[in-house]
Amino acid sequence: MKSLSLLCKKFLGIVESSVGTGNEFSLDTMALKLGTNRRRIYDIINVLEAVEMIVKQSKNQYSWKGRGELLHTLAKLKAMAADDADLLHWFTGTNSGTGSGGDKENLVPPTVSVARQQGQSSSVMDESSQDSIPDDAVSCDDGPARGGRWDKSLGVLCQKFLMLFLIAPKHELTLDKAGSILMPMKTLQSVALKRR
DNA sequence: CGATCCCGCCATTCT
DNA sequence: AGAATGGCGGGATCG
Incomplete structure (x- = not known):
């Protein structure tokens, strides 16, 4: 119930439903919604950023680009x-x-x-x-x-x-x-x- | 018992 | 200095 893969799936679910393509979200908000600490969010963000599904906007702020460019x-x-x-x-x-x-x-x-x-x-x-x-x-x-x-x-x-x-x-x-x-x-x- | 994986301490790198 | 990042050791769990 705490696997990184499950966390990532939940992350995607939240970001796609309550954030929407092109919009921003904060790292803290996601940590809160996922009921986990910031450290875990960094792991997910790093990977999604690597495949350009997420772009860092500023400290603590990221924008969701969607799976379109994947x-x-x-x-x-x-x-x-x-x-x-x-x-x-x-x-x-x-x-x-x-x-x-x-x-x-x-x-x-x-x-x-x-x-x-x-x-x-x-x-x-x-x-x-x-x-x-x-x-x-x-x-x-x-x-x-x-x-x-x-x-x-x-x-x-x-x-x-x-x-x-x-x-x-x-x-x-x-x-x-x-x-x-x-x-x-x-x-x-x-x-x-x-x-x- | 070895392979995996999660937790979170704490070193780094910004503000 | 304080906050934001994230490397990584070690213990827990899996098969």
Whole structure:
């Protein structure tokens, strides 16, 4: 009764019925309505934000974009994944897990480069042309939809995970394989810097 | 018993 | 400094 998946379903139910596409809602309100603490809401929001169903407006404020763009978002993620040579090689080459055929020896897990941002405000958006939004006021740098902390968050991890799924043969993936690709290799330094 | 998952402490990163 | 975020260890639960 407290699973994250159930919480997420309730979240969607509430946001779709009492918020409506294009409207805003506050994190606190959702926590209250769901009878849970803020911490859990962040988990849900991060994922929904990763698939662009939610957009952060300001602190504590988010807007519901609906499921309308979901397919487009997935398509963009898939395109980005298909563009990553290392990633493709990782799947086609010999390797642990779903072994298929074989040539070289073990490959070094590629570092999927999704939000390789230098600035901030990111999303899957990248594509090509300078399409829509002709600069203007609050540019992409520090618009209302802040983002300084987007990198290395549950959000990017979520997008990367989806990318793996989207290009995986038969759309199947083992947790071990996903982990080996998504988790950056440890170094003595990183281990030493571990908390405590 | 190993694999999963939830709770919530507390480090980070904003205002 | 206080508030907003969210990483992550550890205990609870599942199969």
